[in-house]
Amino acid sequence: MITLIAACARNGVIGRNNQMPWKIPGEQAQFKRITMGHAIVMGRKTWESIGQPLPGRRNIVITRNPQYLAAGAEVVASLDEALALTGAAEEVFVIGGGELYVEAMPRANRMLLSEIDAEFEGDTYFPHFDRRQWRETCREHHPPASDENFGYSLVTYER
Template sequence: MIISVIVAFSRNRVIGNNNTLPWHLPEDLKRFRELTYGHTVIMGRKTHESIGKVLPGRTNIIITSKEDYKAEGCIIAGSLDEAIKIADGDSEVFIIGGANVYKQAMAIADRLYVTFIKEEFEGDAFFPEINEDIWQIRSKTDYCKNPMDPYNFSFITYVRREKN
């Protein structure tokens, strides 16, 4: 099973502000859906609550320490390790946030699907640094702002470097 992180962050590494995305990029949302559809998505409770619904066409696993937490149509896990075990059998699982889950996932992920937004935003949630000794770029596509997507951005796929 491939463990992938999928994230959008700004030049100053912001991923969220007040439990919402500080930007709207339709092309990023389209890519997110295309990559994750038919797979398992793992997220923290706050991320699930910010989305406000089950992501259709995907197995939704929510990580929370609240033992009595319930979310219709979702599977609840007490840790990232437990969520990964539940997802066993899927060819690729996607870690979709938030900040604490991303921080934990960086140690075990095989791939990073990054949308890098070339602007700075106010925020209270951040993505960790990507260590280029550990990660190498497999592909990068740049996009210019347009009537639908109001910011310049890049889609970057990183893969974990082979250990020597």
């Protein structure tokens, strides 16, 4: 199963200057809990924004640069190659960025979107998707915690 997982603002923003334009510790902890123990596939820019491998997960980085090195991760040239590496894994998470979400969406079975209750300026967006091809199967609202400025809803879409 291929799952896209992302946090996006109401206006679709997922990043600005290679960073997420918000910090929501509860949402980040949820991402960790959901992806722990699974393969995560990301583009080079996402890898560089994180700066290190995410522990407890198989980190796979896609780049067009055949000389690229990512300490603690496996480097591949395509989504097909990344998926071939994961073999019969129960679930593979695509964690970004924008270009990779566009490429992976036609093959995805599920999307887990943390919809942030705010709009932000940004330069990277989650791709628009045809909601007729997806059904919303779960929506969990999380109001802002005492150390957070924004609430969010974790929405599961499946097809």
